[in-house]
Amino acid sequence: MTEFIPPGTHYFTLPSPFPMKRGGGLHGARLAYETWGERNAAGDNIILILTGLSPDAHAAANVGNPEPGWWEAMLGPGKPIDTDRWHVVCFNALGSCKGSTGPASINPATGTLYRLDFPELSVEDGADAARALLHGLSIERLACVIGNSMGGMTALSFLQRHPGIAHSHINISGAARALPFSIAIRSLQREAIRLDPLWNGGDYDDERYPESGMRMARKLGVITYRSALEWDGRFGRVRLDSDRRDDEDPFGLEFEVESYLEGHARRFVRNFDPNSYLYLSRSMDWFDLGESCHGSPSQGLAGIHVARTLAIGVRTDILFPLQQQQEIADGLRAGGCQAEFLPLDSPQGHDAFLVDFDRFGPAIAGFLAGLPDGSP
Amino acid sequence: MTEFIPPGTHYFTLPSPFPMKRGGGLHGARLAYETWGERNAAGDNIILILTGLSPDAHAAANVGNPEPGWWEAMLGPGKPIDTDRWHVVCFNALGSCKGSTGPASINPATGTLYRLDFPELSVEDGADAARALLHGLSIERLACVIGNSMGGMTALSFLQRHPGIAHSHINISGAARALPFSIAIRSLQREAIRLDPLWNGGDYDDERYPESGMRMARKLGVITYRSALEWDGRFGRVRLDSDRRDDEDPFGLEFEVESYLEGHARRFVRNFDPNSYLYLSRSMDWFDLGESCHGSPSQGLAGIHVARTLAIGVRTDILFPLQQQQEIADGLRAGGCQAEFLPLDSPQGHDAFLVDFDRFGPAIAGFLAGLPDGSP
Numbered sequence: 001m002t003e004f005i006p007p008g009t010h011y012f013t014l015p016s017p018f019p020m021k022r023g024g025g026l027h028g029a030r031l032a033y034e035t036w037g038e039r040n041a042a043g044d045n046i047i048l049i050l051t052g053l054s055p056d057a058h059a060a061a062n063v064g065n066p067e068p069g070w071w072e073a074m075l076g077p078g079k080p081i082d083t084d085r086w087h088v089v090c091f092n093a094l095g096s097c098k099g100s101t102g103p104a105s106i107n108p109a110t111g112t113l114y115r116l117d118f119p120e121l122s123v124e125d126g127a128d129a130a131r132a133l134l135h136g137l138s139i140e141r142l143a144c145v146i147g148n149s150m151g152g153m154t155a156l157s158f159l160q161r162h163p164g165i166a167h168s169h170i171n172i173s174g175a176a177r178a179l180p181f182s183i184a185i186r187s188l189q190r191e192a193i194r195l196d197p198l199w200n201g202g203d204y205d206d207e208r209y210p211e212s213g214m215r216m217a218r219k220l221g222v223i224t225y226r227s228a229l230e231w232d233g234r235f236g237r238v239r240l241d242s243d244r245r246d247d248e249d250p251f252g253l254e255f256e257v258e259s260y261l262e263g264h265a266r267r268f269v270r271n272f273d274p275n276s277y278l279y280l281s282r283s284m285d286w287f288d289l290g291e292s293c294h295g296s297p298s299q300g301l302a303g304i305h306v307a308r309t310l311a312i313g314v315r316t317d318i319l320f321p322l323q324q325q326q327e328i329a330d331g332l333r334a335g336g337c338q339a340e341f342l343p344l345d346s347p348q349g350h351d352a353f354l355v356d357f358d359r360f361g362p363a364i365a366g367f368l369a370g371l372p373d374g375s376p
Numbered sequence: 377m378t379e380f381i382p383p384g385t386h387y388f389t390l391p392s393p394f395p396m397k398r399g400g401g402l403h404g405a406r407l408a409y410e411t412w413g414e415r416n417a418a419g420d421n422i423i424l425i426l427t428g429l430s431p432d433a434h435a436a437a438n439v440g441n442p443e444p445g446w447w448e449a450m451l452g453p454g455k456p457i458d459t460d461r462w463h464v465v466c467f468n469a470l471g472s473c474k475g476s477t478g479p480a481s482i483n484p485a486t487g488t489l490y491r492l493d494f495p496e497l498s499v500e501d502g503a504d505a506a507r508a509l510l511h512g513l514s515i516e517r518l519a520c521v522i523g524n525s526m527g528g529m530t531a532l533s534f535l536q537r538h539p540g541i542a543h544s545h546i547n548i549s550g551a552a553r554a555l556p557f558s559i560a561i562r563s564l565q566r567e568a569i570r571l572d573p574l575w576n577g578g579d580y581d582d583e584r585y586p587e588s589g590m591r592m593a594r595k596l597g598v599i600t601y602r603s604a605l606e607w608d609g610r611f612g613r614v615r616l617d618s619d620r621r622d623d624e625d626p627f628g629l630e631f632e633v634e635s636y637l638e639g640h641a642r643r644f645v646r647n648f649d650p651n652s653y654l655y656l657s658r659s660m661d662w663f664d665l666g667e668s669c670h671g672s673p674s675q676g677l678a679g680i681h682v683a684r685t686l687a688i689g690v691r692t693d694i695l696f697p698l699q700q701q702q703e704i705a706d707g708l709r710a711g712g713c714q715a716e717f718l719p720l721d722s723p724q725g726h727d728a729f730l731v732d733f734d735r736f737g738p739a740i741a742g743f744l745a746g747l748p749d750g751s752p
Contacts, residue, residue, distance in 0.1 A: 116626060180611040180633035181604030187634045188595050190627050195588050212571050219564050220596070228557030228697060235556040237664060250492060251566050251654055255661065257556035258563045278627055285631065288613060318694065321604060
């Protein structure tokens with residue numbers, strides 16, 4: 001896969017070797033990151049954003065890259081995460097393929113791509129990488145760490161493993177552990193990729209590429225990222241116009257919803273490394289905040305020390321269901337945190353934070369407005 | 377695929393040609409069916425069961441076959457569908473592969489398997505086949521037609537197309553039309569089969585068989601047939617014992633829930649014809665009771681004349697969600713039916729009617745007990 005790295009991206013080289021939780025270490029690994037806004041003199045206006053599985057570091061337009069980012073409506077001057085007030089850092093997850101080191105990167109030990117020789121990746125490694133990046137940027141304390149989806153898992157691990165690192169936390173559609181329905185979905189996505197003969201044990205290239213497997217995986221992802229409720233209103237039973245159908249194919253696309261999935265899949269398959277997908281997906285299945293303290297997720301959460309938290313969930317989310325954000329708020333509160341649980345009625349399911357800015361914007365802006373730090 | 381047809385099965389040859397809704401017709405097609413209990417002199421104690429996608433006609437043990445059937449707990453002497461009182465008929469769906477004619481049957485015009493030359497199959501064809509079977513059995517009126525899942529669609533079509541055929545109706549986890557989330561799931565299942573190179577445009581055999589595609593399709597099915605709630609309690613994050621894992625495979629099965637899916641898939645893949653699966657699956661996507669009357673599903677339902685209905689749904693069902701059974705009850709009531717909607721708290725999702733007999737048994741027994749006919 002040819003990597004496209006946005007032009008405003010900076011790179012941070014992780015300490016070498018960078019030890020991985022499940023064994024092994026990375027040499028000369030790097031993280032791609034971007035920043036917005038100015039750091040104030042006290043250094044108390046800094047926010048870190050931890051992403052979901054697929055986003056790059058370009059969350060929004062900035063000096064280095066005026067193109068809109070994946071969270072454009074949420075981040076910028078005067079926006080809910082107001083960069084006139086906050087200095088914001090976002091990085092591409094460790095193990096991803098958007099500038100950070102992952103299975104599609106060169107293994108310095110061999111001079112060839114890591115592929116499946118990349119060490120086993122866990123959410124905790126992403127949390128430790130975040131800590132190392134902040135250290136490298138001379139950031140010792142955050143006003144807030146924001147984590148979306150997989151990033152919500154990473155944020156909890158980050159707070160658990162690095163006590164005192166953040167004053168506050170916004171957890172969006174995250175979870176303190178993976179549950180079996182989500183594991184089943186992700187396992188099936190990985191199986192779709194692995195069953196594609198062109199995956200070839202991880203040894204593919206642009207010419208011989210597991211496009212069918214990636215398309216299946218992405219479609220299944222999109223089905224679980226959105227919601228039946230949204231689709232009832234959006235697509236109903238509308239058919240494709242005849243000029244958009246292939247009448248030669250008796251089982252070809254017929255309904256708008258099928259075409260929508262196909263479009264999502266086509267935009268994704270060549271823009272994300274299949275091995276990276278496998279590694280990141282598996283890391284989520286492994287995640288259980290309780291394991292680190294040999295207890296339950298609630299015990300893990302209660303052991304975290306952060307002053308204030310907003311845990312946001314969406315009623316129509318089937319992948320990270322609402323009770324998991326309730327669990328986060330309850331668990332953190334048991335540990336002394338001032339934690340609020342906010343269930344939202346967004347129809348868009350797990351992906352709502354990427355689209356439902358009418359609900360998410362005020363919630364996030366309101367929480368950040370109430371923080372004591374961060375005066376410009 | 378080698379067909380296994382239970383020994384107690386009878387066969388009924390459909391009128392020839394049997395016209396299909398979307399065009400074409402079947403010559404010498406047959407339905408496999410079974411019966412339980414005795415027909416009374418008045419002929420007013422007859423119940424027809426219309427199945428979901430995969431079951432055969434052997435719903436329960438009977439004289440011809442003492443082996444337990446797929447609805448064993450529900451059907452038999454003294455059971456909720458009490459065969460001491462009722463004469464019950466169940467048949468394998470048209471287009472299936474368990475004795476009824478479908479894509480895996482011989483096409484008399486060519487002497488070879490139909491495969492994709494089988495005419496386009498719609499739910500309405502199944503409804504008309506049911507009517508023909510009853511006529512052949514000299515049954516002019518049913519005390520009750522019971523339809524589960526896809527059979528719930530077939531039952532509504534049957535009642536719409538054949539007015540006066542039934543006094544009452546039990547619709548279990550059925551729907552008056554397919555909605556986009558379910559269409560998306562089924563479309564992806566079909567794509568998994570079609571992407572398997574061994575599907576080969578429908579031209580496979582036992583040696584070269586699309587096993588991977590069928591396994592994917594079945595796993596995705598099972599994920600949507602059950603519920604996250606059930607699996608949280610049943611599997612949690614329990615790992616497989618090391619002797620059940622393949623440590624050589626870095627992305628192999630690790631969690632109990634993955635092994636559960638794998639077991640389901642393995643039991644299914646060689647026991648259901650892939651082309652039949654494609655045809656039946658697509659027929660559900662096409663189904664819309666409103667289309668037949670050029671109106672809405674509610675208008676279609678209001679046009680049905682049946683005296684009493686029980687529409688049962690399950691709160692955890694994501695494939696045929698609860699509001700669809702509510703819609704059935706409301707729509708039939710608008711047409712003058714005495715219709716009851718019964719939402720159940722079963723944790724098992726769409727498949728609950730196959731396992732949660734503590735909830736389904738009394739509901740069905742109670743409804744049947746209240747029917748005026750059917751004295752032995």
